[in-house]
Amino acid sequence: MPHPIPLFLPFMSLFITSLNSGSNGNCYYIGNDTEAVLVDAGISCRETEKRMKRLGLDMSKIKAVFISHEHGDHISGVETLANKYRLPVYITAATLANSRLRINTQLVRGFAAYEPVSIGDLSVLAFPKLHDAIDPHSFVISHKGVNVGVFTDIGSPCKHVIENFGKCHIAFLEANYDEYMLENGRYPIHLKRRISGDKGHLSNNQALELFIKHKHPELSLLYLSHLSKDNNSPHLALDLFASFAEDTDIAVASRYKETPVSRVPTGIAATNTDISPAETVQMSLF
Numbered sequence: 677m678p679h680p681i682p683l684f685l686p687f688m689s690l691f692i693t694s695l696n697s698g699s700n701g702n703c704y705y706i707g708n709d710t711e712a713v714l715v716d717a718g719i720s721c722r723e724t725e726k727r728m729k730r731l732g733l734d735m736s737k738i739k740a741v742f743i744s745h746e747h748g749d750h751i752s753g754v755e756t757l758a759n760k761y762r763l764p765v766y767i768t769a770a771t772l773a774n775s776r777l778r779i780n781t782q783l784v785r786g787f788a789a790y791e792p793v794s795i796g797d798l799s800v801l802a803f804p805k806l807h808d809a810i811d812p813h814s815f816v817i818s819h820k821g822v823n824v825g826v827f828t829d830i831g832s833p834c835k836h837v838i839e840n841f842g843k844c845h846i847a848f849l850e851a852n853y854d855e856y857m858l859e860n861g862r863y864p865i866h867l868k869r870r871i872s873g874d875k876g877h878l879s880n881n882q883a884l885e886l887f888i889k890h891k892h893p894e895l896s897l898l899y900l901s902h903l904s905k906d907n908n909s910p911h912l913a914l915d916l917f918a919s920f921a922e923d924t925d926i927a928v929a930s931r932y933k934e935t936p937v938s939r940v941p942t943g944i945a946a947t948n949t950d951i952s953p954a955e956t957v958q959m960s961l962f
């Protein structure tokens with residue numbers, strides 16, 4: 677007997693937010709209706725809890741934390757968060773060895789580039805990038821055909837970054853500094869060279885070039901991320917991207933507060949058609 681045709685096509689959603697983005701702390705939330713991962717935990721556990729609550733997101737949805745590299749702005753909250761909530765922490769052995777993290781060893785999990793990790797219905801793919809850390813990686817999180825990437829702390833876009841950015845329907849992309857502001861600013865010359873070097877950070881122009889040349893045709897939302905406080909401004913970065921945005925919504929992931937949650941439909945409804953533009957929701961979701 678044939679299956680009856682369902683009256684509605686089942687679909688789920690992805691919920692995406694930056695809890696903070698910048699040299700003072702990075703923490704990105706990507707989750708579906710039942711589970712979520714954090715990419716990096718660079719703000720305190722207390723601040724993470726506070727911001728999650730303000731967004732109407734439930735801490736119990738978080739099932740794992742993925743660590744990109746050992747710099748303090750990516751790991752400072754992970755120890756307390758992981759130990760308190762018994763969260764598995766996915767981190768490479770080299771990154772762990774180069775950090776001072778003291779995470780309960782039972783919670784430590786490894787990962788390797790291009791070996792996807794399943795967290796419930798989410799799939800997390802790590803890939804290497806160029807940055808001045810021991811073993812830096814970035815991540816693409818996938819759910820029912822929708823790919824969300826976190827691309828920060830990148831000196832220059834290598835083939836891994838280019839290829840993975842090109843797969844994403846939603847992305848956090850570093851736009852760390854305006855080249856003129858950095859060059860003419862008050863930073864000492866060695867720091868200017870480190871930031872602008874191949875293992876430093878992406879400038880606004882580098883991010884724009886990556887966006888123009890390699891974005892997915894259905895990239896619906898781009899968060900400009902990890903903006904420098906001294907060498908950039910949200911207005912400057914947004915203005916630069918505005919005339920090239922076409923169908924992509926451009927937002928800034930703030931270094932001071934959480935971004936409103938974006939909800940993207942996934943599943944049958946989404947994979948059979950184009951990705952709907954991300955819907956920004958500020959009310960309590962659950």
Ligand SMILES: [Zn+2]
Pocket residue numbers: 698699702747749750829902
């Ligand atoms: Zn950073």
Ligand SMILES: [Zn+2]
Pocket residue numbers: 745747807809829
């Ligand atoms: Zn870094």
